Amino acid sequence: MSRFTELLKTGPISGFRLRTKLLLLALTTLALPWAGCQYAREMESVLRESEQQSLLAVTTTIAGSLKGRQEMLFRADSLPGSEGNNSRDITPVVLSGAPLIDGIADEWDTDARNVVRVVGPGNDSLQLLAATHERWLYLALLVRDNRWVFDASELTPLDSESIGDRVWLAFDDKRGGQQRLFFSSAGPGAVRGRRIETLEYGRESAVEEPRIGGVWHRSRDGWVMEISVPLSMVGQHLGVLIDDRDRRGAARASYGTLEISDLRATGRLIAASPDLNDHLRQFSQPGVELTVASDTGAVLTRLDAPALPGDYTRMRGFLPRMYRLFLDGGAIPRSVSQAERERSAQELTQRAARGRAETALFAGRYENSVIVAAAAPIFSADGRRVIGVIQLAQTADRWLTLRDRALTRLLNLTLFVTLFAVGAAFWFAGRMTLRISRLGAASETALGREGNVSRLLPEVDSRDELGDLSRSFSSLLGRLDEYTGYLRTLAGKLAHEIRTPLTIIRSSLENLESESQSSKEMPENARVYIARAREGSERLGAILSAMGAATRVEEAIAHSERQRFDLGALVRATVAAYGAAFPNRRFACEVPADAAHMSGAPDLIVQMLDKLVDNAVDFSADGATISVALRVDDNQAEISVANPGPPLPPEAATRLFESLWQSRAENDTPQGRLRPHFGLGLYIVRLIAEFHGGTARAANLPDNSGAIFSVRLTRW
């Protein structure tokens, strides 16, 4: 604390005014939002941590429930190894609704990652898309082809002369056999899968498979075929092949994901059992996306997150954005591309596949959104092997939004509080400064130049420290007043006290003189001593009289009566009289011709003039001209007395009119040695001027050739 006050006194802000200091102090309330942010961040990380932990717990639980359930994951004991070319693998999208099988591919996402692309002859190409919903597998073949050659007739699908383009679908069945079906059509519309069966006598026949059907439709640059297959029929491998012919019965150009030689499916169908989705659905909760992948990371199924109840859109507007910028400061990743997000998910899955549950944070789809993910390994029944990984991803928007809201409220509040505090500090400082400066001004003027003390200080009634200060000032001034009063009366008292012994001396001397005159016994030089002693006592008496003079003048002034008189006539008459009184000086008198009436004490005015002229005579040489001038206006009259002579010393102008102040050395004046000089004359001038509501000033003549004393009087 002492260091703090030390800092306030000497630190970088020591030069500021009180108001600025208090303002700066008030600004420290801005630390409040900072502290709030720290707290919010702390809270956020705790929240995130707990969110991650709970998500991890759920994930582990689900993983536990799937322990040893390979058939649910893979519809078999295990996911078969890839036979080299896994670009033929089909990973269906798990749909939440059944697609419309109508031969129009609008609803398919051709940009999805799971699209299998095969390039055919010429400009032909195939895009194979797959999806599952419930217990069905849906396939869409988007083919670019210049022409589709229809069969001549539905009735002769095996007649080599009449057959047109074919689509082959081949897959393992559950018993390990191979199923091969073809689709042909004599026109646009529904198609059926047909199986070629060898009847007796080697006769081949195309038997319709009622469970597998589809729709053929022309598209902009070729055609589309959508096919639905019950998942229960399909084993681990599945593929399609297109036999493209230029005309009916012509040689075919085949391309697709089947082996062309024996129509064997080598591409895997990586799709979980429909039971898995049913199983997972019971764990589904709002805002949480479930993904099950194989131990190699191939996605088996993905359950989209149901929508969150309530509104968790993040707050918009300038302030919240500023707060977020201030708060997050880049700690939370910006939005990233879909591919990047999936790569992050993939990495998490791979880490979990090593046998340990993991959590991670990804950047979400929107700016500043965050996804919390947890992944847990699914073990085989004996617990030795990881057969798959389950990953739960949850958007963190919910608690980010909550945090933002709380923070925004907090920051708004602290901003308001800070503004209020700054305002209050400003007001308080202003008031304080005003009070202090008022007190300062009062204490500055409390002690007048002549030692008269005004004890009227502001704030004396205040109860705070300023009041205390003012009171101590007051009592100090009181003591000062007593002291100056004592000093002021000291001269008078001293004079009075000295007068008695002086009287003893003088009367004794007078007696001695009288005795000596009558008796003649006294030696001659004794008379000289007596004369000297008398002279000394007379001088002492004159000094005493002068010392008491100020008091007598004050008394006289106090008892003066005002009357109306013509100041002009008075000045004129008085100056005329000075000519006779001071034959060695000339007097110039400049008075307006008109009568200048004023109300006051003429005796005192004359006395004042006497003192001014006395002073002027004292400081001018013989033969000098002393100018007395009177100027009047409506309310004021100014009398000035100017004399040639030495200029006033610089400090004199303000002090000349003080009691007992004598700047000019006694030697300056020829009379100085004879007349005791106490500088009372000009003090009396001032007293009389003040009695007439005026002031007295002294200045040098413009050319420094002398001094001018002027007195301003209020006329009424």
Place this chain on the structure above:
Amino acid sequence: MKKNIAIVEDERAIRDNYAAAFAREGYAVRGYPNRRDAMTAFAARLPDLAVIDISLEDEPEGGFELCRELRGLSAELPIIFLTARDSELDAVSGLRLGADDFLTKDLSLAHLIARVNALFRRVDALRRPTEEKQVIRRGALTLDSERMSVTWNGQVVLLSLTEFWIVYALTKHPGHVKNRQQLMDAANVVLDDNTITSHIKRIRRKFQVVDEKFDAVHTVYGMGYRWVE
């Protein structure tokens, strides 16, 4: 027969010096240091003149009290205040109590003796019939220089000795301006300007008591005062 002067003064050296001076002039002098001693003596026998200090031993205002008591004993007895105090207030109070003069101790012994002689002369003159040649008449004013008495329109104006001498100096040559120094010399006092001013003021006031319209003492600014009929 020697005249008796009583000096009531607590400062022994001053008392004795004054006593010596008066004795040299042929007066019989008795000194008293305080009011009790003085009153005891006065009860037995009144002096012909009393010189009193204001503060007496333990009584700061003892002189005033003594003056009052003495005036109670005799209306004619000349009383002079001789004090170190020189405030206007003290002078006014002293003279109001019926003192014939109020003097400060600055006064020289010679001046003091002149005053004492003058007061004795007045006492003597009061016992004789009025001599016309001593009387100055100036309009409403009648001034008897022996008796030191002044009347205005036939009414007595009670002036102290100093005031009387000032009025006397002014009226001797009416219309002539007397400056302050001249008035001081006439009054046998050494006073400063303000004291003369207050004496003049007091004189005017005393005349105004008997005549509200009294305006015979004129101030001549820068010079002094004159009597105007």
